[in-house]
Amino acid sequence: MTKPLPRIVVTAGEPAGIGPDLCVMLAAKPLDAQLVVVADTEMLHARAQALKLPLQTVAYDANTRQPHLGNGSLTVLHQAIHQPVIAGQLNANNSGYVLETLKTAAAGCVQAEFDAMVTAPVHKGIINDAGITFSGHTEFLAELTHTPQVVMMLVSGHQADSMRVALATTHLALKDVPDAITKPSLETTIRILHHDLVNKFGIQNPRILVAGLNPHAGEDGYLGREEIDVINPVLAKLRKEGMNLIGALPADTLFAKHHLKHADAVLAMYHDQGLPVLKHASFGEGVNVTLGLPIIRTSVDHGTALDLAGTGKIEIGSLLAAIELAIQLTHNKTSSTV
Numbered sequence: 195m196t197k198p199l200p201r202i203v204v205t206a207g208e209p210a211g212i213g214p215d216l217c218v219m220l221a222a223k224p225l226d227a228q229l230v231v232v233a234d235t236e237m238l239h240a241r242a243q244a245l246k247l248p249l250q251t252v253a254y255d256a257n258t259r260q261p262h263l264g265n266g267s268l269t270v271l272h273q274a275i276h277q278p279v280i281a282g283q284l285n286a287n288n289s290g291y292v293l294e295t296l297k298t299a300a301a302g303c304v305q306a307e308f309d310a311m312v313t314a315p316v317h318k319g320i321i322n323d324a325g326i327t328f329s330g331h332t333e334f335l336a337e338l339t340h341t342p343q344v345v346m347m348l349v350s351g352h353q354a355d356s357m358r359v360a361l362a363t364t365h366l367a368l369k370d371v372p373d374a375i376t377k378p379s380l381e382t383t384i385r386i387l388h389h390d391l392v393n394k395f396g397i398q399n400p401r402i403l404v405a406g407l408n409p410h411a412g413e414d415g416y417l418g419r420e421e422i423d424v425i426n427p428v429l430a431k432l433r434k435e436g437m438n439l440i441g442a443l444p445a446d447t448l449f450a451k452h453h454l455k456h457a458d459a460v461l462a463m464y465h466d467q468g469l470p471v472l473k474h475a476s477f478g479e480g481v482n483v484t485l486g487l488p489i490i491r492t493s494v495d496h497g498t499a500l501d502l503a504g505t506g507k508i509e510i511g512s513l514l515a516a517i518e519l520a521i522q523l524t525h526n527k528t529s530s531t532v
């Protein structure tokens with residue numbers, strides 16, 4: 195049976211960053227999906243001109259569903275930008291536009307007009323400079339979709355030997371991390387991770403390695419008590435339900451090959467405990483996926499790279515991997531096997 199053609203919406207992200215460049219480059223990449231880019235159309239043309247890349251844009255029409263051929267044409271859902279854009283120069287007056295593109299894409303996913311959303315990078319600082327509290331797409335999309343808790347997971351590029359690293363806390367100052375890891379929050383995180391690995395990624399009985407918070411997982415309480423007081427009791431409770439959870443393991447050796455070989459995912463306790471390892475292994479090819487949302491959302495593993503915007507010296511691998519994972523998750527959702 196032929197698979198239905200997914201319709202994937204791509205947000206172009208911070209206009210002064212490399213998001214528009216990536217979207218222009220996408221025009222030359224064939225994909226097994228219809229792509230709809232949410233951005234200001236003229237801004238995309240200006241970036242294409244700066245990059246000396248060919249670009250034709252076609253206005254999005256919800257009544258047509260055609261594959262993205264990679265012939266230089268891009269389907270665009272126009273979102274008007276507020277101020278002129280200079281590549282590499284942030285402008286807080288365009289932050290409202292950035293968030294509007296996310297709202298448009300998310301609303302379209304909730305209404306099933308789009309099958310999934312893929313996000314190019316935004317700049318958290320400039321959105322806050324505009325007076326809007328914003329810590330990341332992950333938290334923003336949770337709020338938009340009224341989802342009380344979600345989980346950030348990054349996946350290294352290639353499926354066969356894929357490393358998946360999920361986080362118990364996301365964009366949080368390090369000093370606030372210990373208090374944010376409570377028994378209820380950790381239990382919910384593991385339930386979401388386990389549920390989505392089974393139901394969205396098709397992994398039966400996933401084996402999850404859980405990191406401790408402290409050096410050497412607390413060294414029996416001599417280097418911190420979070421493992422004894424919070425993490426291990428939650429793992430013990432969920433193991434009784436049949437979950438295959440290993441830990442709390444010392445984070446320094448958890449990522450050694452012999453451990454990872456038999457793991458479907460790692461749960462790290464905080465952003466920079468888990469992500470440097472994954473980005474060291476696969477930066478530029480990894481994918482960020484938000485688990486627990488009522489919609490499918492993937493993203494690139496890199497930021498706005500303001501230093502490279504408009505230069506043509508960027509890699510598109512992570513965006514392509516994010517779109518491919520979104521397509522796969524869309525098929526998994528409609529397939530009876532996952």
Ligand SMILES: NC(=O)c1ccc[n+]([C@@H]2O[C@H](COP(=O)([O-])OP(=O)(O)OC[C@H]3O[C@@H](n4cnc5c(N)ncnc54)[C@H](O)[C@@H]3O)[C@@H](O)[C@H]2O)c1
Pocket residue numbers: 212313314315316317318319331478482493494495496497498499500501502507508509510
């Ligand atoms: N998905 C997202 O929206 C996302 C992800 C990560 C960081 N960010 C945000 O991006 C901003 C800048 O973050 P940063 O400087 O820490 O990280 P960054 O990923 O933008 O840059 C890190 C380094 O990698 C290079 N780089 C990044 N993407 C590249 C690409 N596609 N091709 C070639 N080189 C590339 C940059 O030039 C820089 O040297 C911050 O505001 C951060 O919060 C957003």
Ligand SMILES: N[C@H](C(=O)O)[C@H](O)COP(=O)(O)O
Pocket residue numbers: 329330331332333465469482493494495496
């Ligand atoms: N934590 C992400 C990373 O390091 O790649 C990045 O900040 C993006 O997060 P959101 O998807 O929540 O914007």
